[in-house]
Amino acid sequence: MPSPWAWTLWWGCLMLNPGGPPWGGCGEGGGGWAMVQASQRGLGTDATPTLSGAAGAGTTPGPSSVWLSTPPTPPASPCPGPCGNGVCDEHTGRCQCFPGWRGRECNLCGGKIKLNSTKGWLADAIGNYTVDSKCTWLIESPIENAKIRLHIKEFATECGWDHLYIFDGDSVFSDLKAVYSGMVRHDRYQIQRVPELIGTSGSMLLHFYSDVAYNMTGFNITFSVNACPSERYDQTCSGNGSCDESTGECRCDEDFKGPACSIPACPNNCASLDNVPHGVCDKRKKRCDCFSGWTGESCSQAVSNGYWSVLTRDDPSAEVPVARTSHASMIDEFGQMWVIGGETFDHQPRQMVLKVDIDNLDELPTATANWQEVKAKSNKGPSFRYGHSAVIHERKIYMYGGTMRSGHTSKELWALDLDLLSWDRVETESGQCMINEDHKLCGPIHSMGHTATVVAHRMIVIFGHSPKYGYLDTVQEYHLGSNEWSIVPTSGFPVRGGFGHSSVWDEITNKIYVYGGFVSNLAPSAVITNELFSFDPILKTWTRHSFSDSYRYLHSAVASHGLMIVFGGNTHNDTSFSHGAKCFSADLLVYDIVCDKWHSAQDVIPKNLDVDLARYGHTAVLKNDTMLVHGGFHGVLKNDLIAYHPGDCNMFKNRAACLKSKVGVKCVWDTKRDQCLRHPADRLKSGVETCLNHEAPDNSTSVCQSLDTCTACVSTTSDCVWCHDHCTWSPACDEKEKRTYKRTVDCREAGLGTTPKEWCGALHSCHSCSPKPGCSWESAKVSKCRETRKKTTNVNHTEESGNACPASCSERTNCMNCTHGLCMWCKNLHMCIDRNAYLASFPYGQCMDWTTEKDDCPVPSKNETLPDDICVGYRTCKSCRSNPSCGWCDDGSLTGLGTCMVGGAASPLKRVNQGGHGHFAWVPDDQCPQSDGKSWHFTTCPDCECNGHSSCTVEKSTCDKPCDEFTGGEHCEKCTKGYFGDAVNGGSCQACQCNNQASACNHETGKCHCTTKGIIGDHCETCDKVNHYFGDPVKDSCFYHLTIDYQFTFNLSKSDDRHFTAINFKNDPTKSDVDVDFSITCSVPARMNLTFRHAPLENRKQISEEQLYTDVNCSTFKERFAKEDFSFGDASNTTFYVYVYDFEPPLWIVISFSQHPKLDLLQFFITFSTCFLALLLVAAVLWKIKQRYDRYRRRQRLFVEMEQMASRPFGSVLVELEHIPPDAKSSSSLTGNSASAPSLTTSTNLNPVSPSGEHPSGGSNPGTGDQSGGGGGGGQVRKRKRKSYRPSPIALEPCEDNRAAVLSLVVRLPTGGQPYAPPGYTGIAVASALVTLGNPRKTSTDVSSQKSMEDPKRKGRKSHHAHPSDI
């Protein structure tokens, strides 16, 4: 029989899809779950089953009944988009969202709702969530003493900034189960094997907060009451067992084990991946019994290669240690592990110290850990803290700094005597301080996230984050013998400080290796880093080593036999999408200290290790060369203990394999004995090969070039030198030519010492900058820490120094002054921090709500004595409910009056201190007792919300109207017209005070909405003189002064004009001898009164106005007032008053008073036409003159032209033409042709005179035509040319346009039949002609051109004739 839940899901499926299954999953094996999944991908109208259960109908648990009471509406068209988790309201065309959803398409979560069914789901949004959103869900089990199980189906938010808080209880003050953020479960990626959380209190509160930048896909979470654990949300017991619903435990099938039956009993049948068996399966014990040399769940880990194991408890019934993160762990000389402090997410009073006895560490698989809480014997002890450092020295643990539960960061140094088990507060003596002129910074500094290492009786504290000084780049030193605390000056590479890095002491190189962290940047921000530095505790110098490929902070590191082993951490860069950089890393990286090389050791982590490795905030310690990882955070706090056992070098038999080995220890090759040995090979000082090759990494050149100071350049392991003025890779610098610097000493001697530019730029506050030697804080334009200028004797400088630094963010105590000072205010912790310090101050999302905007601060309340009361500012139930920490206490008057109080779903809460040390608890408060008729509301509001001004007697949730005390609105939340004040939650309203010039005022401020245009002032007490309104509104009104003879247009159509119903004008006619014309036009219906008053100025007040027209329509009104009836312009001046009223803006009014003499029309027309005629006449005359002038100009131009032409040299020749016999035709025609060449060429190739031109076919020589056929025209031309005399030019002068030219020829003059010219006469002459150039077909006489086209034989000759250049 299907459960009610399954039935509703089936019903939802039908409702969604009347026509058939919309997606494969609906109705199939997956049952309702597939439907839920589909809805979350965007279809989601089926959200109703759980949401209606969530809708607050607390009296009707069980989803089916609620479901039927709110049948879904079929999708309606009027809404612009789909109404994801809501229904479309057909009347308004808007989506009506189900409770807990908001947005135009009901696609975003919002508000605070209750879910009280036995199964359901919740999500951030359909698609991505939005920035700046807050959503709260309260899951209440309908069954008593039930376990609520949450299953994280999908989770991806912005790492470190967008958190989902999950509380086991009904308020945000209950125990915190998880703070999910970043990539937790997305596609195939998951950090948790069984992604479930169990709430045992009967209710769970989930609160999601996304900040103002970046959003991601968000989450889908399903919940069920009294269900069994499962790795998959759609299967019971991971599909490998059956659920015992009475106990909520799985009965696994024989091949699986684990609480969720998710672990195979014998993975891969105890064989390696290539099916070589390494053990046998013990089916009864459900585990592999491995052969010798193999270990792990599936016996796939070779012991000699290094392996991982999970340390179990000796006695499974013993109490489990509380999970913690950012704690400190260490191993004492007896091999006992000690754990101090850490963030625990609950505020129970606990013991800070845990002692762990680890037995049989190297014996497989019996290694166990026994946890024991250590109660310190002293009365006084440190309060719980995280982010502190702790070191062990001579049976004492020294703990320094850390952030306490109050959120404040400590500078305390405590010592725990391990034998006496008593705490002592160590008061240190001041040693060396950081001094810069008159600024001084002495340790110990309030700090968290630093590291501490003991070297030769000194505790060396590196970096950290201080609320006041920000990201520290200091090295502090505590001398354990002399009790002296110093801040030591360092040299070498200019390092940037930060928190969350790791520090290890390597006893082979005698250096501290500092890797990663979240460090201060040059911009006023902090970034995650991949840098590795070493610090020499004797010389106090920094050296930079090879970078790692990946960036991380809050990881762990241990140094073991020449290697630094790095595990886990937060690798997320501070951007929207992580691109594979995960919030919670499970990476195992190894740095080879000897060879300065990084490599990944990821392949030594077995796939089927039964533990969630990904984490940050954990600790790692070495015990017998085994790395022990404890605690940490991956959304949930961890309390497990994992061991990484290194392998054995002896197994490598050749040099390359030995030097390449990645077995968790450094292996070196003994060349004499051909043996692979563990580093350091003490017995062999020589003959040991440590690294495979020594060549510099390829990127050395670029690494060197990125360094811009001498000191930085020479303080690396990349073989960089300072080559005259830049940093370069050593072989790239010609030492003979250029001065090179290889040591910091060289740089210092040459005056190229550490430039404090890097140091100063990374300090972001006045407090951290001022004491730093070489730096000074400039606050002139852009506040910045800069290198101190040379002219330090400047008078201004001394003014700046001293106590000139403004209060640091950490010193600010309320939201207003915090946000004013470029800081960030954390609302739930009441803390002010630097804007770049969020991740450092709240690495586990402790701040649930923050702001940098003044406007976003909670309303300051009158009750300042309760600084912790974050709910006082909320004055309505709705706003109160939006805060997850607050609830509404209704006073029982049933009118909506109440108070917003701190509380949970059950009752208001109050904070009580618990035995000092900052321990406190939240206990129920009796401020809202039911016995007084009061009622408590957490996820809902009272039905009747009338702000105390009405009650709901007629309808349950509708205020009776009218509301009392001059209030109005749906909930009587505002003052009615004519009244102002704050009516909310019992507030009162006052009447508007507007000098009878307004009927209404702003219902909050009381500013009057004056009804007459021109009256201004909060109480309508004055005229707008700037805009020419004059008068006295208190006694009379304001009038606009109209100037005579002008037409005015008043446009009252702005939104500010909507309150106006009247406008007044007045006018004083000035001319005594002219009548006055009045005209007015109103664009909308309006009434008008017209009055006048005539009286001398001095006693005008006594004389009242006389009515001319009363209550007339002003749509178009014209009137003439004769000069005889009034007295204009003299001492007893008449003034007209126009009152326009009863209109509704927008409108415009056109109004004018004018005094014009009468116009004589006849005279006007005579004058006009005379003038017109005269003008016409003048125009005609001018036109004639212009014509004549133009003609004259043309003629002149012609003369000039002719003159120019005549200037060419020419002579006239008299030619006597004689009769030529027909047989002599050809030769004489040629002569004639030449003689008449000018005329001939002028008409281009056409020669009407020429006989050949007249008879083209005859002219062509039949003989030549036979010779060539139709083919080579060129040959013909040449032939003909040789035969006949053709005129050839002696000069061709092209004209400017290259279309014509002057062609000159020498011509022989006719001789009159004689062989020569008679004596005394010249026989030859030069003749010129204008010829055209270019295509002959385009010429004017194309008749013959066309002919020539017809005759290809002629074409050549003609072309030749016309284009001399073509030959």
Ligand SMILES: [Ca+2]
């Ligand atoms: Ca965000």
